[in-house]
Structures are given as C-alpha cells and as structure tokens.
Amino acid sequence: MIDAQIYGRADVVLKAFRACGWTLATAESCTGGLVAGALTALPGSSDVVDRGFVTYSNAAKMSMLDVPETVLAAHGAVSEETARAMARGACKAAGVDVAVSITGIAGPGGGSAGKPVGLVHFACALKNGHISHRKMCFGELGRDEVRRAAILVALDMLDEAARV
Helix, strand or coil: CCCHHHHHHHHHHHHHHHHHCCCEEEEECCCCCHHHHHHHCCCCHHHCEEEEEECCCHHHHHHHHCCCHHHHHHHCCCCHHHHHHHHHHHHHHHCCCEEEEEEECCCCCCCCCCCCCCEEEEEEEECCCCEEEEEEECCCCCHHHHHHHHHHHHHHHHHHHHCC
C-alpha cells in the first residue's frame, strides 16, 4: 500500500517541515496509522514526526484526543466536526506545530445513504489556531484504495500547512 508515490510525498513533507523547523503528529482512524508509517519509513524522520495517534474507536477519540462526546453524538465519528476536533486534540496533546486527522469509511461495509463508503474527512490544525478541513468522496474503490487515497490527501494537507 505504501508505494513510491506515497514515499515521495512523505519526503516532500519532511523537507518542508525541516525548512520551517516544525514538528507534526497524526490522528488517524480509517488509515490506522498508515500516514505516520509512511513518514517514519524515511530515515531521519524523527526530527519532524513526534507521534501518531490511532483512534479507531470513539472511546479512543475521546480519551486520547479530547474529542467531545457531544460532537460524536451529534455528528458521528465520520464528520467535519470530529475531524477538526481530532486535529486540534492531537496538536494540543502532542505539543506539535501541526497535526493532521483522518476519519472515514474505507469499506467495504459500514456506509449509509448519508455517509457512503469512501467518504473521508480530513483536518489539519496548526498550533496558532488555524485549521483547515477537506471532505473527499472517493467512492467504493475498495478498502486499500480508499486508504491509499486518504494517505495522499493527508500528506498534501501537511505539505500545504508548511507552506502557509
């Protein structure tokens, strides 16, 4: 799943963060730590990557990232509100400059009319309070392809954050 394209994008992110003197954390649900894995697969990444949170369950989102239970109850785990809360929580918990979050439905099951398979929400939070969000509807590409596409979007968001 982690191929040359992903490694290339991860390398770009690490170089951009080094140029800023910044550190990062990931908060991952449907990608299960694959973004952190792609970044840390590269030698020397420890000067940029502080940690990765794999928060697959709602309980983990609440306890590790301080996602309010009210947000999860009102909007669900796969939502803009939850993605934003995850990114803010990871940034704060890790004490890093930037955190990216990913929460979605990779499939093959678990989708609904309102939240279909392939729906993924991303957020990128900076310690200065700026936060961005992206919603992607990848469709039913298959679990591995949805997760691969999500890794690439998360890496792009990190790269964009380092260039703000």
